[in-house]
Amino acid sequence: MEPKRKIVLATIGSLGDLHPFIAIGLALEAREFAVVLAVPADHVGKVETAGLTGVAIVGGFDALTETLGMPPDQVARRIMADQTYLMNRILMPWLADSTTALDDAMEGAVALVASLFVFAAPIVAEMRGVPLVNVLLQPMATFSAYAPPSTPDFRMMAHAPTGPIGRAWNRSVYGVMRGVLRHRHGRHVNAVRVARGLPRSRQALLLDTPLGTDLTLCCYSPTIAPREPDLPKIARVTGFAIFDSDTGAPETLDPALKAFLSAGPPPLVFTLGSFATFAPDDFYTTAAATARTLGLRAVLLTGSDDESAGKDIHVCRYAPHSLLFPRACAIIHHGGAGSTGQALRAGKPQLVVPHMGDQYDNGHRIEPIGVGRTLSAKHFTTARAGAAITAILTKRVATKAAQIGARVLQENGADAAANEIAALVTTRS
Numbered sequence: 001m002e003p004k005r006k007i008v009l010a011t012i013g014s015l016g017d018l019h020p021f022i023a024i025g026l027a028l029e030a031r032e033f034a035v036v037l038a039v040p041a042d043h044v045g046k047v048e049t050a051g052l053t054g055v056a057i058v059g060g061f062d063a064l065t066e067t068l069g070m071p072p073d074q075v076a077r078r079i080m081a082d083q084t085y086l087m088n089r090i091l092m093p094w095l096a097d098s099t100t101a102l103d104d105a106m107e108g109a110v111a112l113v114a115s116l117f118v119f120a121a122p123i124v125a126e127m128r129g130v131p132l133v134n135v136l137l138q139p140m141a142t143f144s145a146y147a148p149p150s151t152p153d154f155r156m157m158a159h160a161p162t163g164p165i166g167r168a169w170n171r172s173v174y175g176v177m178r179g180v181l182r183h184r185h186g187r188h189v190n191a192v193r194v195a196r197g198l199p200r201s202r203q204a205l206l207l208d209t210p211l212g213t214d215l216t217l218c219c220y221s222p223t224i225a226p227r228e229p230d231l232p233k234i235a236r237v238t239g240f241a242i243f244d245s246d247t248g249a250p251e252t253l254d255p256a257l258k259a260f261l262s263a264g265p266p267p268l269v270f271t272l273g274s275f276a277t278f279a280p281d282d283f284y285t286t287a288a289a290t291a292r293t294l295g296l297r298a299v300l301l302t303g304s305d306d307e308s309a310g311k312d313i314h315v316c317r318y319a320p321h322s323l324l325f326p327r328a329c330a331i332i333h334h335g336g337a338g339s340t341g342q343a344l345r346a347g348k349p350q351l352v353v354p355h356m357g358d359q360y361d362n363g364h365r366i367e368p369i370g371v372g373r374t375l376s377a378k379h380f381t382t383a384r385a386g387a388a389i390t391a392i393l394t395k396r397v398a399t400k401a402a403q404i405g406a407r408v409l410q411e412n413g414a415d416a417a418a419n420e421i422a423a424l425v426t427t428r429s
Helices: 015-029 041-049 061-068 072-081 083-105 120-128 164-195 255-262 283-294 321-327 337-346 358-366 382-392 395-409 413-428
Strands: 005-010 033-040 053-058 109-115 132-136 213-218 235-237 268-271 298-301 313-316 330-333 350-352 372-374
Touching (some): 005 083, 015 033, 015 132, 109 120, 132 413, 213 413, 255 298, 283 298, 283 382, 321 337, 337 395, 350 382
Parallel strands (some): 005 109, 033 053, 109 132
């Protein structure tokens, strides 16, 4: 038998970044590839429990807090408040060492599949002369002139519907942003490139498709982000790539949670994902008060080991979204790409309470399709949250959410992504 061809998948970030890559890795393993997942150190164990080979290319969150000299809640608040801090103090300082670690992981590999935030990926792919696959988990990351990001950092953009003048404005704004990013980070990136025998590059991180990209996989549903005319020809919209486990092993609902769900009508489900839970502020206190005010049951996924169950409020650290969300009456979440995808698949109304980055944009995209609303975190009070939840608990929203959910449930982003990667590798071998 011929040895399996090795493919390295690389991602940096929270579980919303990790899970799609595990899903794609498992789909590639099923197609007889040998998969290595290059991830932060604290995700290696989960990757290996899921059945894949994991290697660390950066330190974990504990190492990050130690380096920055701040407790986890302060680090989370700083990152959520200022994305330039994430670039300047975390991602860029990691670049040189992560390039070395990723290059080591690539020994014998035939392709590199990486998220947009693995800035070492295009450097290593060019060094190794292998195909590079760029994975976008958020619709805003296409930076389209037709549908630009709807986030506080992009408030100056002309938003849909955009005519020729609006699109020209958006392109000019992107041009200015590219110049700023080159000025801020170009010298650092080029120092790493030159040290590894590569020529300098004038590409702008994030806004430009990474140098040498052969294929871009947009791992989100076209129901919230149809293909725009300026999406590159090498891009494919696959649907969400779903993996749903706390440990990496197959999961079931906790018996206490299962009993709570069976004891009454479908509850509200409140979650902040895996990162914002480090600094939730009053979110869960307000969530419980809002549920009681509305006379509704609720499940709170807090990320904390302090778990409790009452008559109408069940508090737990984690539950598999694919098993819990379909049993909710509505889902109130932070708007992360993974949570948004799971809420859409569940076919339930949703209220997005964004805290940072693409969460604002994801929330903006669920409103026009009629499956939910958004409410800013600073306005998440009992009165305003109660009014917003009441507004989505209607037959019209429930019907639309169920219709969209049936469509999204038919998509298999992991399989679609794996098929595209396998086809690229085959044509390049």
